[in-house]
Amino acid sequence: MNIGVLKETQKGERRVSITPKIAEQLKNKGFEVFIEEDSGIKSSYKNSDYSKSGAQIRTKEDIFKNADVLIKINPFDNSEIDLLKKGQIIIAQLFHKSHPKEMQHISQVGATAFSMDAMPRISRAQDMDVLSSQSNLAGYKAVILGAYEMTKIFPLMMTAAGTITPSRVLIYGVGVAGLQAIATAKRLGAIVEATDIRLETKEQTESLGAKFITVNNEDEGEDMNSVYAKVASEDYARRQQKAVNKSLFQADLVITTAMVPGRRSPVLIKEDQVKQMKNGAVIIDLAAAQGGNCELSEFNKTVVKHGVKIIGTTIAPESVSTNASDLYAKNMYNYLIHLTDDNQFKWDLKDEITDETLIVFNGEIRQNGKTEEI
Incomplete structure (x- = not known):
């Protein structure tokens, strides 16, 4: 499975969703990790740091073309959603309740979207809870x-x-x-x-x-x-x-x-x-x-x-982007390991964590564990 890490574009943002250390851990688990060039610069992580960890430095266009999973911190904007392919999976803080038009856009593309900010506040999910780590x-x-x-x-x-x-x-x-x-x-x-x-x-x-x-x-x-x-x-x-x-x-x-x-x-x-x-x-x-x-x-x-x-x-x-990136990346790593088995998604909708964070599934918008009409 190819995991693509995108550079944050929101004004004032300095974090990156995956650090070199976590990229190496994902690589050791059998994932291929693509990092958009200069994604970690503002968090004090150089491109060479990622290369040493086994990640591949790619352009944004190449990542959208070849990644199975696309990872960010902030919501995907419409220009990024336009680049998605049917069947691709995105993971970010989508704040889906506040961005219904963007969720509709993702569904129309036929992509799948997980929202990190929808993580249930239960003990099993504590090490994936980005709201707590960042707050x-x-x-x-x-x-x-x-x-x-x-x-x-x-x-x-x-x-x-x-x-x-x-x-x-x-x-x-x-x-x-x-x-x-x-x-x-x-x-x-x-x-x-x-x-x-x-x-x-x-x-x-x-x-x-x-x-x-x-x-x-x-x-x-x-x-x-x-x-x-x-x-x-x-x-x-x-x-x-x-x-x-x-x-x-x-x-x-x-x-x-x-x-x-x-x-x-x-x-x-x-x-x-x-x-x-x-x-x-x-x-x-x-x-x-x-x-x-x-x-x-x-x-x-x-x-x-x-x-x-x-x-x-x-x-x-x-x-404090270095610390914030480090904590977010650890949350993301734990979440990816939870969602997958042998580098493939399990799609266990009976699991509370998966069910509540899966917002769009193959073009269908979901809420509270149920699929809504598009």
Whole structure:
């Protein structure tokens, strides 16, 4: 089986889906690996690194012509889908619920598509879960970016000239990114508070030494089959706003991480609240790509509104591309090994992992394990 690794074309993207180390492991498993020229340059991987691992450096056109499986990180755009052949298999983060037209396009070509972001959140799939591996880095990097953008330091510091009080950090969303942000900010000496619609995250927050801001959710955020929060009601949003405002208005750095799969990010910070924040405060909005948790966020932009610096970004994967590529590649390797047997796809639709991540199968669009009409 020929596996083709394509160069990422999305603006600002620096990652690569397969690293030289993983390319060598795939080669040892009997796969042939084609790497588009210069795919790994921005992650510090040279073409010669891939050649030494046994991979073949090819042009984009050659890869589309000869690969059985095409791998990326970001969704295939329409120009790339036009190059697909009937029966080819693509694997990437397709975000299929947000890109129905692209899924239709793939189905019309007669290709098959697996979406890495549709991975079920079960223990068997943890080593394939790219959302977790990348979000971990996002939480870490958000704090580092915040530290750079702030005009204050994080820790308490006692000097001959006087005492510097520690900065206050507020984090919305205690998922993978939020937990890493809490841990990182605490290590740097900040006073950290966090809130989440899922009350079961209170214990996790406090175990890291942060204060959890409790809002009675009346079971709104509970979902035993998901680690994601649900969309909150307007009533809950009002109660959360009231409970969090005191901490928000005192915060030097605010990091928002709340996202709901397939839907616009919930607006957690409105303009009226920004107006009451400290002059010079910084908001890092990690949900900006899906609309943003702050009403004033703009994706991939830094804006200053009412004295508050608001940075709308996804940040971590692109800015720490070597680590992010390494983790994504390991996820991809484990996923490919799970899907195949003797270098051939098993197509085991009774398996939860295969069933939920297989979005288009030989031109038929699937959802929730069922085939839908095209």
